[in-house]
Amino acid sequence: MLLILFALPAFAGLLLWLARPNVKTSRRIALLISGILIISAAWLVQQTSQGAVQVMAFGGWRPPYGIAFAADALSSAFILLQALLLGITFLALRVEQHGEETLLRAHPLALFLTSGLIGGFLTGDLFNLFVMFEAVLISSYLLLQIPGTRRSLAGALPVIVVNFVASALFLAGLGLLYGMTGSVNLADLSEQLVNAPPNLRRVALALLVVAFGTKAAIVPLSFWMPASYPTLAAPLAALFAGIMTKLGVYALLRIHALISLDPGLSEALIWAGGASALVGVLAALSQYEMRRLLSFHSVSQVGYIVAALGLGEPLGLAAALFFALHHSLVKSSLYLVADELERRNATRDLRKMDFRRTGGGLLALCFGVAAFSLAGLPPLSGFFGKLSVFRAAFEAESFVLLGLLLVASLFTLASMLKIWRFAFARKPAPKKGEFHTQFQPGALGLLVTLILVLGFSAGPVYTYALEAAKENIDGSKYREAVFNAMGEGPIGKP
Amino acid sequence: MKSFLLQELTRLILPFSVLMAIALLIKGHDAPGGGFVSGLSLAVAGILGFTAYGLGRFRRSLKVEPERVALLGGLIIMISLFAPLVLGQAPLSQGQIQIELSLFSLKLHSALFFDIGVVLAVGGGLCSAACALWETSLTQDGDV
Helix, strand or coil: CHHHHHHHHHHHHHHHHHHCCCHHHHHHHHHHHHHHHHHHHHHHHHHHCCCCCEEEEHHHCCCCCCCEEEECHHHHHHHHHHHHHHHHHHHHCCHHHHCHHHHHHHHHHHHHHHHHHHHHHHECEHHHHHHHHHHHHHHHHHHHCCCCCHHHHHHHHHHHHHHHHHHHHHHHHHHHHHHHHCCCEHHHHHHHHHHCCHHHHHHHHHHHHHHHHHHHCCCCCCCCCHHHCCCCCHHHHHHHHHHHHHHHHHHHHHHHHHCCCCHHHHHHHHHHHHHHHHHHHHHHHCCCEHHHHHHHHHHHHHHHHHHHHHHCHHHHHHHHHHHHHHHHHHHHHHHHHHHHHHHHHCCCEHHHCCHHHHCCHHHHHHHHHHHHHHHCCCCCHHHHHHHHHHHHHHHCCCHHHHHHHHHHHHHHHHHHHHHHHHHHCCCCCCCCCCCCCCCCCHHHHHHHHHHHHHHHCHHHHHHHHHHHHHHHHHCHHHHHHHHCCCCCCCCCCC | CCCHHHHHHHHHHHHHHHHHHHHHHHHCCCCCCCHHHHHHHHHHHHHHHHHHHCHHHHHHHHCCCHHHHHHHHHHHHHHHHHHHHHCCCCCCCCCEEEEECCCCEEEEECHHHHHHHHHHHHHHHHHHHHHHHHHHHHHHHCCC
């Protein structure tokens, strides 16, 4: 099953690219594949929710020598999220709006991206995680190049350069870890690093944190991100915004829980997170282009996640996981709203948008739900996300951080109101019949429903996140499952 | 860019570069080398080829789009991922045979099949990326 989750999207992507079917068939196949992924991911969540860990070792080599995929509650939550977002992206990519060529290229590439992301969430091996990071980077670079113009080349340059540097740091940290312990298996590392020389250990983990922090786009490593969105087709931008930073977040969560970072490092994470939350939202407030505004917002929201993560303890990690799930859904739906607004107004500039072209009705409702959820108003998912982060900060008696985050969420509300004011509620009031009323919610409607569902089932989801965090901090079940991957045979082949 | 010197040098270097790729591929299993580097050196050969002779002639003599080569490599990787499952073993399992030739012995692995896939994917992928970049820069500068 783990193999299917990883290999099916890659295989389907290859076949789609090779066979070049017409757009309709391609769209149908893509939707079918994402449906299968959603079902298998849901199954995986159900399997792992009781603390069980599913393991698959490649090539008959037992870990720690062989590479193993290991899925626990943490990985399967992210995998389900990715499968859902992929399906929604495919639904939102329409021939009439985005053009045949874009669709034909986007389908296989988004499938490759998914394969890389799911592989990253699944793998129990740090070097394999590096490979998955590269797979994700390459497919996202190709997705950025779909327009094939000089502008898209220039736009993607900072993304690729910064990410390559981060990858190099990752590799350096990995080399140090391997030198110390002779292993790159996460479960094995979590045991062996306890006795490692503390200074070397600190340097290696710091390199990993910087690399993952860059991927997650936290201040001061975030400046590549807002540059990456302008040339993407909007549903793809929604996919990027929802999930791209989450692989970095996932990796941070995993190593912080399993290997437990030094106090200095987690302190650094807390303050980097707090700074991101504030700097990101201030930068967002100053923007008038909706997509740029939203992408600066991502920096701010990832700040909450990373700050919670740095607080550590089951409470902090659970808050980080819950907030990550909430943020992906909300940010993707806001990008889809931005797409609709841009098309109706034929401009990206909020100042030039006109209420009469934007129309009210369903689109405004969808935006309202997503925006208020982002701002953290009850009973939407954002309220519970922020509540859990604040609670973690309160329990850790980190009151300065609490204050920082509270101020940042005030500004979040302000920036959402800014979009509302410019795009939906500007005077003069329109006459009857001037509304732009044709709007089929489709993918956006589904996403907003998911946000509502997450809001109303916040209790069970939070419990799930808390269990996942506890299991990971304990780590014994994870280690046991990985080391017993193959019941028979010696440890490693001769 | 047409240069007599570059073209003649390329003619000299190309066969060796391909030979080197093959050597790296076969040696690679238990010595430095392997599919990835082999693919890299193939890609370098390809890039050298089209810088010297121009994209048009490169495409004509290759007869197949580099992009397709990369995809074929991907398919081979996928097949070698799934094939052991059919035989009831863990994915990516491998076996090996030793061939004794008069001068040297040659170890052949089923992993070689996987590595060939890697060679094609890496070589073809890099080559097609380089072609695409080359084309974009040409068409948008206006000087062909």
